[in-house]
Amino acid sequence: MSNGVRLKLEAVEKRFGKHHVLQKVSVDVRPGKFIAVVGQSGGGKSTLLRLIAGLDSPSHGSVLVDNRVVTGIRPDTRVVFQEPRLLPWQSVIQNVQLGLPRSKRPVAHDALQWVGLEQKANEWPSVLSGGQKQRVALARALVWNPNLLLLDEPLGALDALTRLEMQRLIEQLWLAQGFTAVLVTHDIGEAVTLADRVVVLEQGSITLDVPVDLERPRRRDARFHAIESYILDHVLGGPPEKELVLQGG
Amino acid sequence: MKLRRQAGNGRKLVSAAIPVLVIVLWQVLGAFGLIASSVLPTPLQVVQAGVHLAVTGTLWSALSVSAGRAFLGFAIGGGVGFVLGLLNGVFRWAETVFDATLQMVRTIPHLALIPLVILWFGIGEEAKVILVALGVLFPVYLNTFHGIKSVDPGLIEMGKVYGLNTLSLYLKVILPGALSSVLVGVRYGLGVMWTTLIVAETIASNTGIGYLAMNAREFMQMDVVVLSILLYALLGTLSDVMARTLEKKWLRWHPQFQVSAAEPA
Numbered sequence: 001m002s003n004g005v006r007l008k009l010e011a012v013e014k015r016f017g018k019h020h021v022l023q024k025v026s027v028d029v030r031p032g033k034f035i036a037v038v039g040q041s042g043g044g045k046s047t048l049l050r051l052i053a054g055l056d057s058p059s060h061g062s063v064l065v066d067n068r069v070v071t072g073i074r075p076d077t078r079v080v081f082q083e084p085r086l087l088p089w090q091s092v093i094q095n096v097q098l099g100l101p102r103s104k105r106p107v108a109h110d111a112l113q114w115v116g117l118e119q120k121a122n123e124w125p126s127v128l129s130g131g132q133k134q135r136v137a138l139a140r141a142l143v144w145n146p147n148l149l150l151l152d153e154p155l156g157a158l159d160a161l162t163r164l165e166m167q168r169l170i171e172q173l174w175l176a177q178g179f180t181a182v183l184v185t186h187d188i189g190e191a192v193t194l195a196d197r198v199v200v201l202e203q204g205s206i207t208l209d210v211p212v213d214l215e216r217p218r219r220r221d222a223r224f225h226a227i228e229s230y231i232l233d234h235v236l237g238g239p240p241e242k243e244l245v246l247q248g249g
Numbered sequence: 250m251k252l253r254r255q256a257g258n259g260r261k262l263v264s265a266a267i268p269v270l271v272i273v274l275w276q277v278l279g280a281f282g283l284i285a286s287s288v289l290p291t292p293l294q295v296v297q298a299g300v301h302l303a304v305t306g307t308l309w310s311a312l313s314v315s316a317g318r319a320f321l322g323f324a325i326g327g328g329v330g331f332v333l334g335l336l337n338g339v340f341r342w343a344e345t346v347f348d349a350t351l352q353m354v355r356t357i358p359h360l361a362l363i364p365l366v367i368l369w370f371g372i373g374e375e376a377k378v379i380l381v382a383l384g385v386l387f388p389v390y391l392n393t394f395h396g397i398k399s400v401d402p403g404l405i406e407m408g409k410v411y412g413l414n415t416l417s418l419y420l421k422v423i424l425p426g427a428l429s430s431v432l433v434g435v436r437y438g439l440g441v442m443w444t445t446l447i448v449a450e451t452i453a454s455n456t457g458i459g460y461l462a463m464n465a466r467e468f469m470q471m472d473v474v475v476l477s478i479l480l481y482a483l484l485g486t487l488s489d490v491m492a493r494t495l496e497k498k499w500l501r502w503h504p505q506f507q508v509s510a511a512e513p514a
Contacts, residue, residue: 053410073410085407089425089502098421099412126504140411 004032004180005076005147007052011061014047014204021047023204024061029197034174034181036191038231039201045184048201049152052182053079065148077148078141082156084133086125086140093121096140104143111143112136114173131162135169142173149174151183155190167193171217188235192228193218200235208234290472295479298472307461308480315446315457316484318374322381323442327435330386334393334434338427339419351390359383360448372453377446384445385438392434396427429500436492443485 007029014022021044029035037045050056051063054073063070065077086095096108112118115135125133134154141149151170155163171194174181185191191198192212200208212227272292278284279291286294302308333351337344359380370376400423408422450459458477465473500506 055406055410073412075412079407079410081403081407083403085401085403087404087422087425089428089500090421098408099417124502126502 003145003147003178004030005066006031006064007035007148007180007182008064008067009048009052009061010064012048012051012058012063013060014044014051014056015059021204022051022058025201025204025206026061027199027206027209029180029182032178032180033197034183034195036183036185036195036198037201038185038188038191038198039235040186043201044204045186045201046152049079049150049182049184052148053077053150055079074148075144076146077150078144078146079150079152080134080137080141080154082153084125084130084137086133086136088125090125091122092117092125092128092136095125095136096143098140100143108139108143111139114142114176115139115169129162131158131166134158134166138170138173142177145177146179149179149181151181151185153185154183155187156185163190168217170194175216188228188231189220192224192231198227198231200231202235287469287471290475294472295475298470298476302461302473302476311456311458311461312480312484315450315459315480318377318450318457319381319442319446319484319488322378322446323385323438325378326382326385327389327438329382330389330434330438331393331431333386334390334431335397338394338397339423348394351387355387355391360445363449363452367453372455376453377449377457380449381442381445384441388437388441389431389434392430392437393427396430396434397423399430400426429496429503432492432496432499435495436489439488439492440485443481443488447481 007027009025009027012022012025013020025044025048027035037048039045047056051058052070054063054070054077057071065074086092087098090098093108093112096111097105100108109118109121112121115138117132117135117139120128120132120136125136128136134157137154154170155166158166167190170181174194181194183191183194188198192214195212198208198210198212199206200210208231210227210231214223214227218224275284275289276292279286279289279294284291290298299308302311333347337348337351362383363380366376366379370379404422404426405418408418413421447459450457451463454460454463458480462474462477465471465477497506
């Protein structure tokens with residue numbers, strides 16, 4: 001019953017002027033899987049997501065969704081941004097209905113129900129809390145029944161408790177709908193909580209690719225922490241220049 | 250709720266105390282001859298003059314002529330300013346072509362053009378409508394342009410991702426985003442509209458409130474002169490109320506305009 005698409009990156013490169021943001025990034029994600037991309041700021045994570053979303057095109061290589069090259073924004077790919085990006089002059093329900101054909105607008109109420117905000121349908125976004133706004137943004141993406149959901153640090157601006165709640169919600173919705181998900185985050189714990197596979201992106205290249213084979217919902221047990229610290233050690237161990245600087249100091 | 254309303258009414262009463270006191274004092278001083286009516290007529294005399302002019306119909310024709318000029322000029326100047334602001338805000342090429350020229354023209358005070366406009370168009374309707382239009386054009390242009398330029402690019406990107414075509418991107422994201430700034434331009438433009446009209450009508454006119462005042466000056470009818478000033482004040486207040494009503498209606502979503510938990514209709 002998988003709704004997901006197969007996502008394949010083939011030697012994707014992205015340059016801005018002389019600056020190489022991504023270098024020969026290749027990943028193959030099976031339909032319906034949840035992959036997390038972690039790494040420090042400026043490592044090219046967001047650029048990678050923009051390429052997958054079709055908001056930008058690679059300098060070399062190609063992004064393939066179900067074996068077809070992505071050339072622009074696809075109606076079955078939806079993005080949740082770090083900021084909720086709700087239209088403040090539209091009510092919550094109108095925000096969820098944004099761009100939907102008239103016949104599908106009633107579904108927006110269901111989508112709000114999925115994220116537990118059906119009673120806020122007629123409020124202005126300005127009265128919602130940060131977590132609620134991000135849940136509306138999630139509903140706005142899911143109402144399209146996407147085959148590929150891209151999450152660009154969607155929980156980065158939320159407090160710790162709200163973040164845990166939102167992680168659970170995202171996992172439940174992903175399990176229910178079966179889309180392929182790509183999560184960009186700098187929070188390794190979040191990546192291990194949500195993803196089937198965690199990829200570390202450093203200075204534009206993938207330096208680590210770890211499967212996370214734990215049962216869901218994930219518990220923060222010893223195996224969880226083992227994976228988390230394995231990735232963390234790798235990230236902190238990082239590129240050799242850094243070690244040299246440390247030794248020199 | 251009721252208590253709060255009563256408190257609000259009480260505050261309004263207190264706010265009205267000084268104006269009411271001034272009018273009463275003015276009337277009393279005038280009635281006892283402490284202020285000569287050739288210097289300043291009493292409020293009652295002004296009201297009487299108003300009633301007289303209303304009965305003869307002069308008042309209404311002057312009012313409608315002035316208001317007509319003001320709003321025709323506003324519609325033309327505001328319309329042109331809005332369209333130019335929209336064009337330059339949306340299309341980079343239009344900004345390159347027009348903006349520098351508009352900024353240069355803007356530095357000319359439009360009231361300085363009065364002699365030129367009179368020479369060109371005489372003291373007919375065109376002259377005053379053109380002056381008002383020129384005065385209104387720039388505040389509306391600048392605020393529309395700025396409003397569109399300052400729409401959050403993140404929202405525009407989101408709109409594209411969510412499949413909005415160019416038209417609905419403008420209707421749903423860019424124009425509403427610019428609206429509060431446009432309305433600032435409209436309110437400012439309304440102020441400019443009245444001052445321009447007053448100056449233009451006072452200098453060169455044979456109809457309208459300004460003419461009423463200047464004509465009364467010739468015959469030393471102080472009550473009509475004061476009445477004309479009050480009429481301008483009334484019209485100015487009226488247009489400001491209109492602009493504020495529009496703000497309240499169109500910016501309901503804005504936290505600044507939400508009295509309590511507002512519910513969109």
